[in-house]
Amino acid sequence: MALQLLILALLLFAVPLLVGGIFTDVDKSVGQLPLRWVSGQFCLWACFQLICVPFVLWSGNFVPMLYLFLGCSLALAALGAARSIAGWRKKKASGAVIPVFRRKPGRAEALLWTLFAAVLLFQLVQAVRMTYTDGDDAYYVAISTTVANDELMYRKLPYTGYSTELDARHGLAPFPVWIACLAKLSGMEAVSVAHLVLPVVLIAFAYGVFYLLGRTLLPAWGGKFPLYLIFTELLVLFGNYSIYTSESFLIARSRQGKAALSGIVIPFLFYLLLLWLKRLERQEKLPGVFYLLLLSANITSCLCSTLGGVLLCMLAGITGLFGAVSYRRWRQLVPMGLCCLPCVGYAVLYLFLN
């Protein structure tokens, strides 16, 4: 099990951190470690979606898809590492790895950071200790388990195991196949990856996204920022006011694509849009990799749920229009619209196949 966990740590932390080297120019005001981890993982998810869906629709073969994805991940990691090394050589890399440790926080601030870390640790421990019974797992986790075993994607009914024709509706959002990849590469059972490992990783990841969002909202260091994160934690922990909330989904159903969509992808788009609007206001030029990251977020939404693309396009569309009108920067809508095109493409494919 230790070796399996080590491999998963490499796949879910080390590789995304390396890939994240591509995106360090996106936002130099936030901590490099969270930005690298989050952006790297989004890039890998988008890459996975682009590789997996054609295989699902074409042959359903899992193993060639897995090797192709692994190859692309390693290539992206190498590219990210090369960019990082080049950046460090030119002393371009800005900020410490975790900038909060660059300065000595005051007593109150240190106390707030400790409290934040304690509440986060509580959630991660609970993710291991507790389990949540959700009927949808009978579909999604069973797909992961079946794919990891049969090496064939969406050709079996996950509920019963009977063979079936291609399930195109779910096959266009193959988040469970990504879990099967992690299981196959690590050697851990898919059910354990889904129920034990992913909740820990994805809950921590969601706070990485909230961290990025918070740093953009509250650029000055001080007690404000950890307090914001503590409020966020409380709102997530006490977000079970109905079973439909994104907070409830994040904690209870982290292994499902729709939980990743609501708890991670949508907040990440809030961060990207905030960054986009901020740059528009300051009339600063956005680096090209920003749009690559926006594109990755949009494609990831399609990986998580067939509805994801529609939601993200709506969010980007409404915010983009307000931004363009407010700052009179209509041309900025063009790259924003181009980044939404894959979502439109998947939506058309969905309507065509169903």
Add this chain to the structure above:
Amino acid sequence: MPVAAGRDELHLLDSGGFMWRDAVELFRNFMGTGMIVIWFLLAVIYLFINEKRKYVRILFVYMPVTLLLLYFNPLFAKLLFEILGDEIYYRLLWLLPITPVIAYSGISVCWKVKEGKGRRAAGALALGMAAVIVFSGSFVYSNPFFYRADNKYHMPDSVVHICDAIIVPGREVMAAFPPEFVQFVRQYSPLVCMPYGRETIVERWGFESEIYELITAEEIDLEALNRAVLEERCHYVILQSSRRVKGNFADYKWELFCEMDGYSVYRTEYPLITEW
């Protein structure tokens, strides 16, 4: 008014009204107790009045308000209901930045107080806000569907034990489980197939299974169940040990394979190939 409307207009109003009612119902379900959503709306109003940065106002004020207007728009609702279906229309509400807006406006209020009345007052206010969040919301882990995991698979022990007992490495076995097991079995093992799955248990989906009907009957008719499981090529049938059964297992060549965790696992007559 519908009375004054023509036939086509009446239809539009009716369907629009219907969609609007559904959207309101879904919003109510989403809100739960409603307190957190009320805090969110108050936070949006606070930011509308006090927030100076335009980019924050766009994302945290204008976007959510526009989204809510769209959500409650009958024509928009009708369009999306048709594309997405009525069950998932509520997911549009995931686009409301509830958590960041409440957290951020809470911080803004605290820092305003800090500048005016000092650190202690701001600290007390922050504590008060934390308490308000705690009392307005509902603790995620208090949900009755959360329970302590039995094992590293987060599956009930009984599922793991029974599946491990009946699995033949490298082969698939067909087993009829009682409904309480159905959603877990294939999450744990892809080698165990079932004649019916969760699609049968969720009544509104309208799937039917004879085995499910027989296995959930008050008294299990063994003759009928034996015929049905052989038709579905079941190697095993798992029943609660305490279930009332009409008939004798030996008459149908059912062999008690094992008993564990309050369940009896029967091997049926259907041949199981265990060797390659």
